[in-house]
Amino acid sequence: MSENTRTEISSLGEFGLIEHLTKNFETHNASTVLSVGDDAAVIDHFGKQTVITTDLLIEGIHFDLMYTPLKHLGYKSVMVNLSDIYAMNATPTQITVSVAFSNRFSVEALDEFYEGIYVACEKHGVDLIGGDTSSSQKGFIISVTAIGEVAPDKFVKRSTAQKGDLICVSGDVGGAFLGLTLMEREKRIYLENPQIQPDLEGEDYIVGRLLKPEARKDIIEFFAANDIVPTSMMDVSDGVSSEILHLCRQSNLGCNIYEEKLPIHDAARKAAFKFGLDPTVCALSGGEDYELIFTLKQEDYDKITLNEEIAVIGYMTDIEEGCKFQTKGGNTHPITAQGWNAFVK
Ligand SMILES: Nc1ncnc2c1ncn2[C@@H]1O[C@H](COP(=O)(O)OP(=O)(O)O)[C@@H](O)[C@H]1O
Ligand SMILES: Cc1ncc(C[n+]2csc(CCOP(=O)(O)OP(=O)(O)O)c2C)c(N)n1
Ligand SMILES: [Mg+2]
Structure with a gap:
């Protein structure tokens, strides 16, 4: 397809567009009984339990x-939802994708977005089984729902950590x-002076972390x-601090977290210093890492020491101890939820 082709969505219409976007995608899971094209999809997890999550x-x-x-946006929209399925210790099997967009979007633009969706589906063995398509007066709106399966009662909740458990991050x-x-x-620099080209030299790692997060199938x-x-x-x-507080509150426990144990990539550390930011603050309050944070019984420690993708950052304590963060200098602070919040600017 030529770079300059622009096909108006109106030339296909809503149903033509849906057909165009979904016709080449085949389903692969036995649990997908009926996919795109009817009033609803049908799935059958053959005695397993169904896990379901959605994000806008x-x-x-x-x-x-x-x-x-x-393309990256399509990929990320799927990943952030699959990440929630893995966070239940479940396996994702299907997604639905709903989109609303203005006439500033062309068929080619949506094709690109769906390319990213399909790459994510292939990588994680997930079927696209439906969705909805509408127009919006302003802005692109995406809603993805992910469905997964888990053996009966083998899902892992936020509320079941025990005192003494190790707190780990992938x-x-x-x-x-x-x-x-x-x-x-x-x-900002570009808007002030459009002649200046963006300088992303050597920053592939952090840019990749933002634009193409990977849901941690490997950890599950x-x-x-x-x-x-x-x-x-x-x-x-x-952000790690906000998530730790969720685990502690929902499990009725406190925790001790150690700054020196936080897994921070060298490229992120360097970038933080370049921007005059504290890498620890970025790690605790940044958000969008789509890593897993989990607690383990102490006797499982030996099983995870060989996995370099898992860091032990602290342990759960009694609720009376509070949620505490110990700095490299040995000072102790209460953990506050300064993570991302869509309603705080
Ligand atoms: N508008 C809503 N109506 C009903 N449940 C909601 C709504 N928004 C969020 N939830 C539920 O609240 C819980 C926490 O949501 P959220 O903080 O968005 O979790 P996550 O970070 O995993 O997406 C989830 O069970 C989610 O399904
Ligand atoms: C333009 C822009 N503003 C802000 C952010 C940062 N940001 C967007 S979503 C998010 C965190 C997760 O979003 P949320 O809607 O809370 O997801 P959920 O917790 O429901 O999975 C962060 C840090 C961004 N990536 N791009
Ligand atoms: Mg959510």
């Missing part, structure tokens, strides 16, 4: 199209926030292969 992505709130390629945290800080800075597979069942779990969308 709103232009200007969750993403900025000035620096977000549509991968590294803070990078996506630094990617966002960089993109917002470059956008590692648990299954090593007979590990976390005592509680959730994904890191709003």
Whole structure:
């Protein structure tokens, strides 16, 4: 397809567009009994339990199209939902995708967005089984629902951590926030002086963390292969400190977290210093890392030491102890939820 082709959505109409966007996608899961094309889809998880989650992505709130390629946006819209399914220790099987957009979008633009959706589906073995398509007066609105399966009562909640459990985080945290800080800075410079080209040299890691997060399927597979069942779990969308407080509040416990144990990538640390930010603050309050935060019984410690993708950052305590953060200098502070909140500007 030529770069300059612009096909108006009106040339296809709503039903033509849906057919165009979905016709080449085949379903792969046995649980997908009926897919796109009827009043509803039908799924059958053959005795397993069904896990379901949904998240909205709103232009200007969750993403900025000035620096977000549509293919990446499609991919990320799916990933943030799959991340919630993995956070239940479940396997994603189907998604629905609903979109609303203004006439500033062409068929080619939506094709790009769906390319990203399909790449994410392929990678995680998920079927697209339906959705909805509408117009919006202003802005691109995306709503994805993900469905998954889990063996009966094997899902992992936020509320079941026990005193003494180890608190663990997968991968590294803070990078996506630094990617966002960089993109917002470059956008500002560009708007002030459009002749200046964005300077993203050497910043691929943090930009990648923002634009193409990876839901941690590998961690769930590692648990299954090593007979590990976390005592509680959730994904890191709003920032580590905010998520730890959710685990503590819902489990009626306190915690001790150690600054020196926070997994921060070198590229993120360097970027933080460049922007005059504290890497620890970025890791605790940044958000959009889409890593898993979970608690484990102490006797499982040996099973995870060999996995370099898992860091132990602290442990759960009695509720009376409060939620505490110990700095590298040995000072102790209460943890506050300074994570992302769509209603706080
Ligand atoms: N408008 C709503 N109506 C009903 N339930 C909601 C609504 N918004 C959020 N929830 C529910 O509240 C819980 C927490 O949501 P949220 O903080 O968005 O979690 P996550 O970070 O996993 O997306 C979830 O169970 C979610 O389904
Ligand atoms: C334009 C823009 N503004 C702000 C952000 C930062 N941001 C967007 S969503 C989000 C966190 C998660 O969003 P939320 O809607 O709370 O997801 P949920 O917790 O429901 O999964 C963050 C930090 C961004 N990526 N782009
Ligand atoms: Mg949500």
